[in-house]
Amino acid sequence: MMTGPMVWSRLSGGRTNAVWRAVSPSSDWVFKLFDVSRANPLFPNDPKAEIAALYALKGHDLAPECVAQFETSQGPCLIYTYLPGASAAKTDGSVLSALRHLHCLPAPLRIRQVDVSPSTLLAEGSRFLEGHTTLLAKQLRRNRPAPRDMPSVSPVFLHGDPTPANALSQDGMVRFVDWQCPAFGDPTADLAIALSPAMHHVYGQNQLTLADEMSALAQYPDPEIVDRYLSLRPFFRWRMAAYCVWKASIGEAVYADAAEAELSLEPAL
Structure with a gap:
C-alpha cells in the first residue's frame, strides 16, 4: 500500500x-x-x-x-x-545468460506463438518491403536469402524485445523490463533481437561487432541453440533490415541508418 x-x-x-x-x-x-x-x-x-x-x-x-x-x-x-540498474551498453554474455534463465521457465498461457523458420522470416520481411522502391529495398529483394528447411526445436518462454535498452544490470545481475511483446517459440528469436545491430543503433547503444556477438554467444549455455542461431542469422538479419525500411518509410528516420547497421554484420547480404 x-x-x-x-x-x-x-x-x-x-x-x-x-x-x-x-x-x-x-x-x-x-x-x-x-x-x-x-x-x-x-x-x-x-x-x-x-x-x-x-x-x-x-x-x-x-x-x-x-x-x-x-x-x-x-x-x-x-x-x-x-x-x-543501468541499461546494458551492448548485449554481452550476462544478458544472454539471463535470457537462458528465462528460456528455462514455464511460459504463461495465452501469449502469442512465433515461428522463425526461414520461410516465415522471408515472408515477413517481404511484407515489410511491399510497395517500397528505395535503393535499400531493391537491394534486399535482390539479395533475399534462399529458403531452406530447418528442423523444429522445443518452444520456450521469450521476452520478445530483449534489446540492450531493456536489459538492466546491477551488481552483476541482469533483469528485463518492457515485457509487452512476450511470446512462446524458438529461443533464437530472442537471440536475434538481443544481438541485432539495428536495435543497438536505434536505442543509441554501442555498435556491436562480430567479436562482441561471438563473445556474448559463448555465454549462452546451449551450443545447439547457438549453432541454430548462427544458421538462422542471415534470415533474421534480412527480416530486420526489411523491418527498418518499413519503419523509416513511416517517418522514423533513425531506422534508415539502422537497416545499414543490420546488414554491416552480414556480409552475404
Whole structure:
C-alpha cells in the first residue's frame, strides 16, 4: 500500500510507451501508459500479455513485479515495481545468460506463438518491403536469402524485445523490463533481437561487432541453440533490415541508418 506524497519523474529510453517513476515513502513504482497504436507485426504492444508475463515471472528475479493495472482516457496503464540498474551498453554474455534463465521457465498461457523458420522470416520481411522502391529495398529483394528447411526445436518462454535498452544490470545481475511483446517459440528469436545491430543503433547503444556477438554467444549455455542461431542469422538479419525500411518509410528516420547497421554484420547480404 502506498502512503505519503509521490515524487514523479519521466523515464527516458522507451520508444513505444510513456513511462514515469513515482516514489513515495513506502513505494517505488513505474507507471506505464500504453500507446496501443504503436503495435506492429514484429513488436506487439500488448498490456495483457505484459501482465501475464510479469505474474509468471514473479519470484524469478528477471522482471519487475506487477502492482496494478487500470484504464485511462489515453489508454491502458500498468503499474509495476521500479528496477534499479543501468541499461546494458551492448548485449554481452550476462544478458544472454539471463535470457537462458528465462528460456528455462514455464511460459504463461495465452501469449502469442512465433515461428522463425526461414520461410516465415522471408515472408515477413517481404511484407515489410511491399510497395517500397528505395535503393535499400531493391537491394534486399535482390539479395533475399534462399529458403531452406530447418528442423523444429522445443518452444520456450521469450521476452520478445530483449534489446540492450531493456536489459538492466546491477551488481552483476541482469533483469528485463518492457515485457509487452512476450511470446512462446524458438529461443533464437530472442537471440536475434538481443544481438541485432539495428536495435543497438536505434536505442543509441554501442555498435556491436562480430567479436562482441561471438563473445556474448559463448555465454549462452546451449551450443545447439547457438549453432541454430548462427544458421538462422542471415534470415533474421534480412527480416530486420526489411523491418527498418518499413519503419523509416513511416517517418522514423533513425531506422534508415539502422537497416545499414543490420546488414554491416552480414556480409552475404
